């Protein structure tokens with residue numbers, strides 16, 4: 340049976356950004372239903388759907404909401420629209436093509452968690468999404484969907500503001516985001532306390548990704564049981580917006596149930612449609628840069644919450660695949676990744692700051708043609724000493740650096756050994772020295 | 773971005789010490805006050821307003837923002853210098869930001885950069901002598917399906933080939949949607 344689009348169902352509809360079209364297509368029905376159901380029933384429904392966070396960590400949304408202390412007076416909802424993970428752009432599709440779906444998700448989550456203000460933390464580079472969201476918010480306010488006594492409900496008032504970021508990857512990390520929201524540098528906080536207890540301005544705060552919140556709409560509209568029947572239950576339920584980029588015929592954002600294989604995403608006729616100009620796949624990052632690399636023999640990996648780990652990856656990540664073809668020099672790839680994590684490290688933790696910088700230096704040495712075979716072990720060793728998983732960092736940035744670096748060296752070791760033995764550098768790197 | 777601070781030339785406060793923040797600019801900033809619990813939280817919105825108005829955030833501006841928000845100017849600098857989107861020095865009227873992350877690299881961002889360097893006769897992090905263009909690079913712009921891509925001010929240019937550079941830059945509206 341063909342999969343019926345859920346999150347992308349309005350993407351190709353003319354005028355999909357307007358509240359009228361959104362309403363004609365059944366929009367804002369779910370928030371009305373949620374208000375009738377009441378907070379506890381909605382929370383229960385989201386839990387039953389087993390919706391897991393789409394921002395990278397995969398934490399169950401209903402459980403996260405239940406961590407809020409019961410006797411709180413103020414609650415904030417932070418919508419994570421910082422989307423800066425290389426290879427990832429599904430949040431942008433939602434915000435540019437169906438902004439009201441996100442707003443409705445914010446409303447349902449805000450109602451359920453008793454949030455009084457929702458901040459959409461939007462990366463500054465998303466200028467188009469900013470304009471579209473602003474307009475959608477105006478329309479929603481005019482329809483009494485935000486503000487006081489929403490839809491006439493005396494027990495539900497909430498404002499929603501867009502807070503623009505200013506160019507910093509680490510502000511996508513939930514506590515970095517909160518610090519940045521408070522007007523500070525985006526330095527992730529030591530946890531606990533978790534945001535649910537003390538988040539923005541020290542108040543209980545829920546941080547959720549744009550796609551996670553969008554999923555709440557169909558869960559309420561069509562029921563948790565229906566949602567949980569999609570994908571690979573019980574661990575990986577629901578639809579997912581996958582992205583694929585690199586030299587495939589049709590790079591873009593496509594929806595399918597959780598559990599699509601990497602091969603289908605790259606080659607399927609409804610997805611990437613295979614490689615351009617007869618190019619051959621060398622390596623794939625299947626879930627945003629931080630999850631790590633697959634070889635061309637590992638394309639049967641399923642994009643769900645479990646399978647990627649079997650291939651030595653960090654996890655599902657954001658399900659944003661970057662395809663690398665055989666013509667690409669892997670030393671360039673190594674340097675690019677090392678530079679990314681080094682320049683985007685916030686610098687608080689020694690292992691992350693120094694480790695990523697030293698790996699970048701080693702990567703440059705390898706690329707310039709003067710690398711040594713021991714350098715490969717050195718990189719692997721450094722990656723083993725950083726990250727939350729090894730208990731040596733404040734946030735997941737260092738883990739995110741570890742996985743692509745170590746899997747690249749491990750899975751393509753022979754290529755790197757050959758590069759090093761040949762002692763011929765990458766022209767651009769030598770020129771830049 | 774990060775602890776590695778890139779390309780921040782020092783722009784001295786104007787010697788006459790005349791205030792930069794007009795009432796109009798302050799009013800724009802003040803519109804953010806009701807949205808946050810603290811004045812400090814208005815800092816990043818204020819920096820956006822100031823940079824959009826003056827083209828940069830000078831030390832004089834930082835001082836005045838600090839006064840207006842009751843935040844020490846040193847902390848204004850502390851916050852501001854963390855983010856790659858704010859700059860103290862002059863930048864060109866049109867700022868080109870080329871994505872340099874993995875997907876765009878695989879699709880040929882280096883050839884695009886080289887074409888831009890040649891066309892403008894400047895390197896990364898530089899501004900043309902006539903003050904028209906600055907050439908910057910940034911990590912993933914969230915438009916990887918369009919790689920190699922670049923922003924010119926607020927407009928995204930998708931799948932830019934080296935041969936397209938002259939044509940795109942000749943368009944006076946290349947920075948507007």
Ligand SMILES: Cc1cc2nc3c(=O)[nH]c(=O)nc-3n(C[C@H](O)[C@H](O)[C@H](O)COP(=O)(O)O)c2cc1C
Pocket residue numbers: 391392393394395396397398400419420421422423424508509510511512513514546547548549551552734735736739
């Ligand atoms: C370095 C780093 C960057 C992150 N960037 C993002 C991001 O851009 N968007 C996002 O939704 N989550 C990002 N996350 C994950 C968030 O910390 C958090 O898990 C997520 O926003 C929670 O929302 P969810 O449960 O709905 O997925 C990042 C995490 C780390 C460690």
Ligand code: SF4
Pocket residue numbers: 509526527683684685686687688689691692732733734735736737
């Ligand atoms: S792990 Fe890296 S990015 Fe995260 S807090 Fe530590 S230094 Fe900053």
Ligand code: FES
Pocket residue numbers: 425426427871872873874875876877911912913914915916917919921
């Ligand atoms: S890698 Fe260039 S936009 Fe994402």
